[in-house]
Amino acid sequence: MIKILNILQNYLNVKRIQTFSNKKFHKWQNKQLQKHLKWVNLHSPYFQSLKIKNLTNITQYPFMDKQIMMDNFDELNTKGIKKEAAFQVALNAEEHRDFSPTIGNTTVGLSSGTSGNRGIFLVSEEEQSAWAGTILAKLLPNGFKNKEKIAFFLRANSNLYESVKNKKIEFAFFDLLHDFEQHIRRLEEYQPTILAAPPSMVRRLAEAVQEKKLTIHPIKIITMAEVLDPIDAVYIEKVFQQKIHQVYQCTEGFLGCSCSHGTIHLNEDIVFIEKQFLDPQKIKFYPIITDFRRRTQPIIRYRLNDILTLKNDPCPCGSPLLAIEQIEGRMDDLFILRNKIKNQLEYVFPDFIRRACITASENLKEYKVIQHSEHAIEVQCLVNDEMKRQETEQHIQGNLLAFLQDKYVTPTITFGPYEEPQPLIKLKRIENKMPVKEVRHHVE
């Protein structure tokens, strides 16, 4: 059982840290990090075996990713849990739709991925309390003053999300697997004060509201699990008459969320973040995270696959936590085109493609851009007025070419029918489907 007191303590801690000055914060963070690294070296056989000389110096540690984590699962975790046993428990739970698989006091979670590439995550009770306290502190609009009813849309329920339910807060879980009409009926009855779901689902709900099939009045809307595309943000904000808040979370942890000014701040009060820059201007990077609160399954210098853009100006909220302009998407979905001057393959960031589309025409309702090969890009459009489709597509093509042709060997741009997003598949408006991912090794 999660202890409410424990959650509350974490809650207060987060609120306290938010008032720190920059200097004080980084001093505090460094202390947490050092303490954690010492602890991990005492308790994780994997880290002991690495025989790291300067224990408190993070740069002495090797990088980690899902593969390394799974290959060293048994020695890495500090509870002596075996990978085979954990997999068995997780798969069994999935099959029986049992949402609370545990080994002893440790919750076992399965991360998505192809069957050969699935990850297993271990979280203890204390870590769950810390997670719940942090998420409450960062997301609740009024702290603990009013009772909040949260409608939470997820692919599958999990122990983690069921952990919060008392007089002040209540979670209702909506399985993305279920029928959309059923969601509408339940939401109408439940009347959530907070709606938390992937943007593709929030968009469908907003459409239902506009078509008068649904009447809800959430005071806060939180999107997660997918990249929030401006075309969806604008639509949702118009329908619900409020700013959307974003949570940046993956199986590796709760990594950030937006503040009262709508800026996404990374959770540096839980995670130490190193930046691997991807551009000469040092604005875009992928994060390397060290979670200094996770002891059951240490996450030390773990490379994430996401591309983040730094925010230029400081956020007016005054938080010492790193401010992010946007979460652009996965590294795997970067477009790859040939620079015609240097004659080499290069990454093309999704925000350029995105801007080329959404600024093309007011008639564009939804879109997808898919790269099939070095020479082929497909654009799928959903338009408001079918009569003006051709004109809209021409504008998009014009914008894309204007952006691409100076620098790159221009790919063929074709237009195809819009594929409706599937509830269980993450919506990606910009997606790279090039069959040979090895091509990435040649990208400069």
Ligand SMILES: [Zn+2]
């Ligand atoms: Zn802020």
